Amino acid sequence: MMHGMKAAGPQALSVESVSHSYGARRALDDVSFAVAPANFTVLLGLNGAGKSTLFALITRLYGTQRGRIRIFDHDVAREPGEALRILGVVFQSRTLDLDLSVMQNLMYHAALHGIDKRAARARGDEVLARIVLSDRARDKVRNLSGGQMRRVEIARALLHRPRLLVLDEPTVGLDIKSRADILGHVRQLIADEGIGVLWATHLIDEVADDDQVIVLHQGRVLADGPVAQVIADSKALDVRDAFTRLTGSGSPQAAGEAA
Amino acid sequence: MSSAAEHAASVAPVAAARRGFSLRQYLICLKGIIWRESLRFLHQRERFVSALVRPLVWLFIFAAGFRQVLGVSIIPPYETYILYSVYITPGLIAMIQLFNGMQSSLSMVYDREMGNMRTLLVSPLPRWFLLCSKLIAGTAVSLLQVYAFLAIAWFWEIEAPPLGYLTVLPALVLSGLMLGALGMLISSVIKQLENFAGVMNFVIFPMFFASSALYPLWRVQEGSPLLYYVCEFNPFTHAVELIRFALYTQIDWLSLAVVAGCTALFMIGAIFAYDPSRGFLARRGEPGGGA
Numbered sequence: 001m002m003h004g005m006k007a008a009g010p011q012a013l014s015v016e017s018v019s020h021s022y023g024a025r026r027a028l029d030d031v032s033f034a035v036a037p038a039n040f041t042v043l044l045g046l047n048g049a050g051k052s053t054l055f056a057l058i059t060r061l062y063g064t065q066r067g068r069i070r071i072f073d074h075d076v077a078r079e080p081g082e083a084l085r086i087l088g089v090v091f092q093s094r095t096l097d098l099d100l101s102v103m104q105n106l107m108y109h110a111a112l113h114g115i116d117k118r119a120a121r122a123r124g125d126e127v128l129a130r131i132v133l134s135d136r137a138r139d140k141v142r143n144l145s146g147g148q149m150r151r152v153e154i155a156r157a158l159l160h161r162p163r164l165l166v167l168d169e170p171t172v173g174l175d176i177k178s179r180a181d182i183l184g185h186v187r188q189l190i191a192d193e194g195i196g197v198l199w200a201t202h203l204i205d206e207v208a209d210d211d212q213v214i215v216l217h218q219g220r221v222l223a224d225g226p227v228a229q230v231i232a233d234s235k236a237l238d239v240r241d242a243f244t245r246l247t248g249s250g251s252p253q254a255a256g257e258a259a
Numbered sequence: 260m261s262s263a264a265e266h267a268a269s270v271a272p273v274a275a276a277r278r279g280f281s282l283r284q285y286l287i288c289l290k291g292i293i294w295r296e297s298l299r300f301l302h303q304r305e306r307f308v309s310a311l312v313r314p315l316v317w318l319f320i321f322a323a324g325f326r327q328v329l330g331v332s333i334i335p336p337y338e339t340y341i342l343y344s345v346y347i348t349p350g351l352i353a354m355i356q357l358f359n360g361m362q363s364s365l366s367m368v369y370d371r372e373m374g375n376m377r378t379l380l381v382s383p384l385p386r387w388f389l390l391c392s393k394l395i396a397g398t399a400v401s402l403l404q405v406y407a408f409l410a411i412a413w414f415w416e417i418e419a420p421p422l423g424y425l426t427v428l429p430a431l432v433l434s435g436l437m438l439g440a441l442g443m444l445i446s447s448v449i450k451q452l453e454n455f456a457g458v459m460n461f462v463i464f465p466m467f468f469a470s471s472a473l474y475p476l477w478r479v480q481e482g483s484p485l486l487y488y489v490c491e492f493n494p495f496t497h498a499v500e501l502i503r504f505a506l507y508t509q510i511d512w513l514s515l516a517v518v519a520g521c522t523a524l525f526m527i528g529a530i531f532a533y534d535p536s537r538g539f540l541a542r543r544g545e546p547g548g549g550a
Contacts, residue, residue: 059381063535082278085383095378097295099302104295111291112382112389114284 010073012164012196018067027053029219038194045216051200088162092169098142113160127155147178166198296396314351336507349503350472359401364442398435430505434498440525447532470496494521
């Protein structure tokens with residue numbers, strides 16, 4: 001019944017009428033949106049808006065209760081293998097093995113994708129060079145800074161050459177410079193490789209003028225479109241104002257607590 | 260809807276060519292998981308030491324103390340009178356595996372909280388395969404511990420027939436899988452790290468003490484027929500007996516059947532519990548980290 005958002009080519013990610021409940025509490029309510037290839041889409045929402053639930057569904061940690069999620073036309077529920085192999089994920093919580101070296105973490109991830117040792121090592125070198133951490137390959141992850149760990153996690157998510165990268169609050173707990181670095185790296189990826197990116201955050205200042213933005217609030221999508229359009233539609237001055245108007249929440253805590 | 264998906268696949272030959280995974284990729288994945296478990300185990304030196312010290316304390320102190328109290332008559336598979344320390348060795352081996360199984364269950368809970376479990380579960384390979392690989396990896400780690408223990412016990416003059424050290428291997432693999440699968444099943448139902456104390460009290464201790472690990476069942480029967488039946492129904496008893504007979508190059512068929520059956524049962528349960536659509540994971544609540 002539900003047809004894709006746009007006809008031209010498959011979307012990198014298409015979320016169609018997805019609802020999810022924990023017992024009686026509804027975490028997601030009829031959520032639909034799409035992320036185009038070679039596009040930076042910001043999923044904007046306060047803590048508790050349902051972002052992490054959405055990520056758990058996209059990565060198939062949980063089964064989809066209602067609705068459908070597709071990654072380049074591969075239904076996550078029906079063809080999880082095909083969907084997950086072209087998906088790169090950076091979770092909100094840190095997921096590196098602290099006692100293993102950077103390269104060992106990458107090798108483990110490669111093995112989980114069935115990539116053999118030689119190819120894995122080559123790709124490991126390649127992704128580490130990209131995030132400018134080649135000299136730390138042999139170091140234990142424990143000895144890296146928070147920002148460096150995040151960069152390694154992004155490198156790891158890119159190791160199997162995904163076509164869609166999803167990141168859940170990737171800049172949480174980082175200082176301003178690390179945040180800017182990581183944001184810059186990921187935006188560069190889109191320019192270089194044409195992958196689609198879904199970037200979930202509650203930090204409004206991470207939204208750039210030419211991004212797509214989706215406002216998620218209490219499990220519902222309140223706005224979805226190019227930044228300029230979302231601002232115009234809500235008759236707001238800027239993104240922050242638009243967010244405040246849409247969610248009816250005081251904006252300062254949305255962006256202020258950041259750095 | 261499915262026809263649409265098929266259509267999409269047929270018009271995308273590039274994607275179609277890469278569908279599925281080869282046997283070689285499955286093996287790479289399995290190897291990677293075992294490699295990572297072993298690395299982690301070697302890095303956690305305290306874990307290795309405590310895994311060894313625990314049974315050695317039982318062997319050196321407990322068994323020595325009880326040597327005069329408990330006489331063990333000739334029962335299969337033993338052909339002569341044996342020292343108590345010889346009797347409890349298979350039980351201690353099973354204990355090592357029990358602890359290891361529960362500990363990897365602990366590490367799964369820990370992993371889940373820390374998010375490492377997520378790294379495993381977003382692998383595109385089938386989830387049953389990932390869980391089985393994790394189980395095999397945990398069993399491999401328990402084998403390291405058991406053979407290290409057997410080596411030390413050998414210096415303590417607890418010597419099985421030389422061939423026994425080889426014939427015990429398949430028994431250890433099976434009992435390791437059973438106890439690991441049990442741990443995995445438990446890890447899917449317990450929510451937090453602190454509950455490991457509960458696992459100790461409600462799983463490890465009862466399983467260990469209500470079994471043939473520390474005393475032959477015929478003596479238990481003399482004391483309490485009820486406890487005897489509890490022990491007989493305890494799968495851990497059968498793991499112990501399977502190991503005991505295998506160490507003396509014999510097969511206890513009943514124990515083999517029970518352990519194999521329980522392994523299958525626990526594994527199916529664990530795979531079911533970790534299945535995204537049916538499992539307990541989703542019903543239990545929020546994804547790790549809160550928001």
